[in-house]
Amino acid sequence: MQANFLIDLGDKAQVPIISFSATSPSLSSIRSPYFIRATQNDSSQVNAVTAIIQAFGWREVVLIYVDNEFGEGIIPFITDALEKVNARVPYRSAIPSMATDDQIVAELYKLMTMQTRVFIVHVLTSLGSRLFTKARQLGMMSEDYAWIITDGITNELNSMDPSDMASMLGVIGVKPYVPKTKELRKFMTRWQQNNPTPSPGINILGLWGYDSAIALAMSVEKAKLTNANFQMSKNSRSATDLERFGISKDGPELIQALSNTTFKGLAGNFQLLDGQLQSSPYQIVNLVGHGARPIGYWTKETGLVRELNSLKLLGILSLTPQK
Missing domain, CATH: 3.40.50.2300 (Response regulator)
Structure with missing residues (x-):
C-alpha cells in the first residue's frame, strides 16, 4: 500500500x-x-524453489505464507511453477501476520494431520522464527518433514537470534547470491x-x-x-x-x-x-549446527549446480538436508 x-x-x-x-x-x-x-521481484525465486522440489522428486507440497499482500503475491507464480514439475498443492496455509502462538500451534496441528510432509514457507523473519519454534516443540522438525524457506527469511539469517536458528536445523533456504568481492x-x-x-x-x-x-x-x-x-x-x-x-x-x-x-x-x-x-543467481543453503551452509546455486542458464560457472548439475545427495 x-x-x-x-x-x-x-x-x-x-x-x-x-x-x-x-x-x-x-x-x-x-x-x-x-x-x-x-x-528482486519475489516471483524470481520460484524456479529455484521448485528446482529443489523436482530434484527430490516430491509430488505434493503445502504452501505456508503470511496472510497479506507480501505473502499472497507469490502464490500464483509458485503454484504455476510447481505444476510444471508435476507437483501439486493440496493445501495452502495462510497465517495472519499478527497471529498469536495459539493460532500458529492450531495451524501446525492441522498440518500434522495431513499426509504431505513437505512445506514451503513464505513469511518474514518475525513470524517465521515463531513458526519454527512451535514446529520444533511439536516434533515437526524431524527427518520425517522437509522445510524450504524463501528469501523473506533466508536474507535475515545472519541477524536472527541463535535460539531461533536452533529451531530451524535441517531447513533449506534460497536467497539471491551476493559475490564475495574485495x-x-x-x-x-x-x-x-x-x-x-x-x-x-x-x-x-x-x-x-x-x-x-x-x-x-x-x-x-x-x-x-x-x-x-x-x-x-x-x-x-x-x-x-x-x-x-x-x-x-x-x-x-x-x-x-x-x-x-x-x-x-x-x-x-x-x-x-x-x-x-535484473535477477541474479540464487544461493541454496542448509541450516546446520554452525549456521547456514551453502550447498549449491540456481541460475536460469544451468538450473541447480554445485558451484557457479560449473556445468555439473547438483545431485540429490548433495542437497540432502543435514541437522
Missing part, C-alpha cells in the same frame, strides 16, 4: 521512485515509467568500524539500498543536473498540498539516465530492464 501511494505520487510529479525493498510481484502491473524496483569486504569492514555496537552486518536489502544511492548519484552526474527544477502548481495552496503539486522538469532526463546506468555494485551487477533490477 505504501509503495502504491509513493509510485502514484512519483508518476504525477515525474520524479523517480526507487525502492530496494518493495518485492511484491503485484507491483509489476503498475505501468509507471518513474518506478524503479532496485530489488569491494564488499572493504565496505563491511568500514561498516563494522563505524558501528560502536556489535553488528551482524548489512543484509542484501541494505546492499541494494547502497547500490541504489550510487546509481542515483551516477545518474545525476550523467544527466548533468545541478539544480532540482521543480515547479509548484499555481493553483497549489501550500507546499504540502499533495493534490496540487507541480511537475519536475528534470524527471524525464533523470529516469532515462537511471535506466541506462550499469555498474558492479556491492550486491552484484546493477542493471535495470523495464524499470526492474
